[in-house]
Amino acid sequence: MRLVVACVVGVVLVAAGCGAATEGAPVAVPPTTSVMTTAPANGAWDPCTIPDSAIEAAGLAVETKSSNLVGDLPISEDWMTCIWTNPLPTPWYFLGIFSSTESLDYVRDRGRFEQFEPIEGFDGLRFRRTTQYDEVNCGVAFGHPSGVFYLILDGFLSTEPLGDPCVEVERLARSLRPSLPLAN
Numbered sequence: 001m002r003l004v005v006a007c008v009v010g011v012v013l014v015a016a017g018c019g020a021a022t023e024g025a026p027v028a029v030p031p032t033t034s035v036m037t038t039a040p041a042n043g044a045w046d047p048c049t050i051p052d053s054a055i056e057a058a059g060l061a062v063e064t065k066s067s068n069l070v071g072d073l074p075i076s077e078d079w080m081t082c083i084w085t086n087p088l089p090t091p092w093y094f095l096g097i098f099s100s101t102e103s104l105d106y107v108r109d110r111g112r113f114e115q116f117e118p119i120e121g122f123d124g125l126r127f128r129r130t131t132q133y134d135e136v137n138c139g140v141a142f143g144h145p146s147g148v149f150y151l152i153l154d155g156f157l158s159t160e161p162l163g164d165p166c167v168e169v170e171r172l173a174r175s176l177r178p179s180l181p182l183a184n
Contacts, residue, residue, distance in 0.1 A: 043147070044078070044079065044080045044099045044146075045080065045099045045147070046080045047080060047081065047097035047098070047099050047149065048080070048082035050176060050180070051179060054175075054176055054179040057175060058171075058172050058175040058176050059087065059175075060084040060085070060086055060087065060095060060172070061084060061085050061087040061091070064083075064084050065083070066082070066083050066084075067082055067083070068081065078100055078101075079098050079099065081096060081097065081098050081099075082096070082097050090162060091156070091159070092136075092155055092156055092159045092162045093156060093168070094153075094154055095153050095169070096151070097149060097150070097151050097152075098149060098152070099147065099148070099149035099181075100147050100148055100149070101146060102147055102148055103143065103147065103148055104141060104142070104143035107141055107148055107150060111130060112129065112131075113128065113139065113141075114127065114130045115127055115128045116141070119140065122170070122174065123142060124140040124141060124170075125141045125142075126138065126140055126166055127139050127140075127141060129152075135154065135155060136153075136161045136165045137152065137155065138152070138153055138164075138165040138166035138169045139151060142180065145182070151172060151173050152169070153165045153168055153169040153172070
């Protein structure tokens with residue numbers, strides 16, 4: 001139960017102020033390099049179009065893919081989301097990828113995240129949640145011509161982290177980068 005509550009709190013903190021996602025979003029052909037995929041009606045890139053082969057190669061459990069952690073209703077109209085957990089035998093986090101037509105500055109200025117830092121040799125910015133509840137979290141954000149997207153790793157409350165969340169989310173971002181939209 002604590003796990004479900006923690007997941008809901010994390011998603012609500014991220015998506016507060018947003019609406020519900022567009023249903024029936026077109027699915028892009030699995031890319032082999034960085035490409036913009038077909039956008040839903042609101043214009044945001046859909047992270048659930050990342051090929052399963054890329055998700056599996058990154059070390060995430062393909063079968064855990066969800067556009068929402070709780071129920072069938074989308075998290076937001078303005079943000080497209082997709083969430084996975086790392087695979088058994090010892091999952092300790094879930095990874096959410098959020099995408100919007102908003103700008104990277106919007107994400108920086110909203111106050112939900114802080115400590116934005118460039119990552120040497122990489123086009124993303126590392127960040128942390130502003131509100132900390134003894135939780136494990138770290139993210140990587142990218143601007144692109146049609147908006148912004150970010151990956152955020154949140155640890156399960158009842159599970160000790162098996163590594164540094166910033167090292168892990170950066171590893172995931174680097175692994176998935178060829179399947180993500182091109183940067184600005």
